[in-house]
Amino acid sequence: MSTSEITDTSAPEEQQLKLNVTYQSPQACLREVVVTVPQDEVRRYLKKAYDELVPEAQVPGFRPGRAPRKLVEKQFKDRVQEQVKGSLVMDSLAQVTESQPFSAISEPNFDFNAVELPNEGDFVFQFSVEVRPEFETPQWKGLDIVRPVEETTEADIDDAIERVLARYSTTEPTDEAAVKGDKLTVSAVFRLDGKVLSQFDEERVTLTDRLTFSDGVCDNFGEAVTGVVEGETRTAKVQVSSTCDDESLRGKELDVEFQVIEVLHTAQPEMTPALLEDLGDFQSVEEFRGFVRESLQRQGGYRQQQAVRSAVVDLLARNAAFELPTDLVRRQTARELQRKVLELRRNGFPDDEIRRFVNVSRQNAQASTEMALREHFILEQIAEELKIEAEAADYDQELELIARQSDEPVRRVRARLEKSGQMDAIRNQIVERKVIEAVVAEAKVTDKPVERDRAGDSEFAIYHSVLGTKETDSIPQAMHDDAPGTDSKTETPR
Secondary structure (H helix, E strand, O other): OOEEEEEEOOOOOOOOOOEEEEEEEEEOOEEEEEEEEOHHHHHHHHHHHHHHHHHHOOOOOOOOOOOOHHHHHHHOHHHHHHHHHHHHHHHHHHHHHHHOOOOEOOOOEOOHHHOOOOOOOOEEEEEEEEEOOOOOOOOOOOOEEEEEEEOOOHHHHHHHHHHHHHHOOEEEEOOOOOOOOOEEEEEEEEEEOOEEEEEEEEEEEEOOOEEEEOOEEEOOHHHHHOOOOOOOEEEEEEEEOOOOOOHHHOOOEEEEEEEEEEEEEEEOOOOOHHHHHHHHOOOOHHHHHHHHHHHHHHHHHHHHHHHHHHHHHHHHHOOOOOOOOHHHHHHHHHHHHHHHHHHHHHOOOOHHHHHHHHHHHHHOHHHHHHHHHHHHHHHHHHHHHHOOOOOHHHHHHHHHHHHHHHOOOHHHHHHHHHHOOOHHHHHHHHHHHHHHHHHHHOOEEEEEEEOOOOHHHHEEEOOOOOOOOOOOOOOOOOOOOOOOOOOOOOOOOO
């Protein structure tokens, strides 16, 4: 445990407080801070508050602003002290975060109501705050990086269009046996040693090889269910995630019973002018293909960025060892998942792709979050040294891309993200991307042609905890129920 004491008296009195700040480090990434405001400063704030109040104070028996100062101070003492306490706390916190040799990564944690402004003597309060770990910035110039390059072919565009049209296909209930690609309405019950752990009713799924859940995977879904008919029940196995919250259930194999309520064959629609209009007011098939090509290229660019980012931070992290407390990783898990979903939405990934990502991430939450935090801290430190910041134009571009994917006005997207506190995640995306670009500009880069990742084409994902754990509500969806076009507009093809 270390202790440090810093007194900030360098700025003019009218601009900054004279503070005495001490802090301890009870564990990595945590500071316990004690702030002492000298009595003279408390008196200065009180005097200013009363100076502003006296000319307007309404005291019985006196005209407004005519009551003696001592009488005003007596009558309004409690209100003024509460006001001054708030001002001192807020001004102190702002000053402390700017002047101390640590970078806060969360809001200060303290009980404001428990803090009291004394009638005499210094004003003292304390708080705890999570901070960025301290480490030496790794050498980031001259790295050797392999950059994957995807080519978007006409066949890729054809496949993507086929997936889009599948969302507009007509479905008809059938008595025939189900085949790959059919839609199924299923209910399911998950058991361990005969005990029911969870269940869901009438979910619509696509018959693919695998079915993924928030905390488990059914690898033999296609094998078990292909050939099923309406009203039939099939059984399969589900592997519980090795990182689920309940350690005793990690890696366990559950029995799942699927009851098929309905089998639906699909028929794809023709590319008519009416359909092109529904897809997004496209005037021709060529224009729609251009849109699909652009979307696929943006998704490929995102995968390239992620591959390069992974290579960069892997090289940097080797020379930047630091401890991350388990509690910090746990608290940041949902926030990190939100950030990644926003990135996927920005880069045009459709809802089914995002569901797969969320399920995989939930199953590897702690490990992936710890890695993401290490990456963030390293890139943020480089950003500070290079004075890289997110500009207003950067925010506008990010929000425009998100709005385009969700078919919403930019102002609505901005309002929603501000209300949910996710603008900070947008800021991190911008800054980290700029840092990666700066590192790559100084690196030795070798381009390597690769094929598009098609791993997700053989699986379908739904949000359900096989263990019955309550689902996290804070995960942003790819589309929103109140968004125009949720039912009639296409989601960008994968």
